[in-house]
Amino acid sequence: MIQSVRFQVIGTQTMHCDGCANAVQRALSRLPGIHQVSADYRTQRIDVRLEPAKTDIRTVQDKLEMVGYDTEVVAPARQA
Numbered sequence: 001m002i003q004s005v006r007f008q009v010i011g012t013q014t015m016h017c018d019g020c021a022n023a024v025q026r027a028l029s030r031l032p033g034i035h036q037v038s039a040d041y042r043t044q045r046i047d048v049r050l051e052p053a054k055t056d057i058r059t060v061q062d063k064l065e066m067v068g069y070d071t072e073v074v075a076p077a078r079q080a
């Protein structure tokens, strides 16, 4: 059975400009299993489509914290 791609929303308080949003998108899109990243500093939201067979939300959060952004999962995984 093919693993579906999941959609997760991550909240942060530490993206302050488009540069931050771009840095978040660059950092996350390099991770294996990440299909799409959309970060918006105005809403402090990071939308991520990930492949559960290759990665998980904890890995994504660890990466964000490594590059300097706090994280909080604000929406549970659901089918995309």
Ligand SMILES: [Cu+2]
Residues within 6 Å of the ligand: 015, 016, 017, 018, 019, 020, 021
């Ligand atoms: Cu910034």
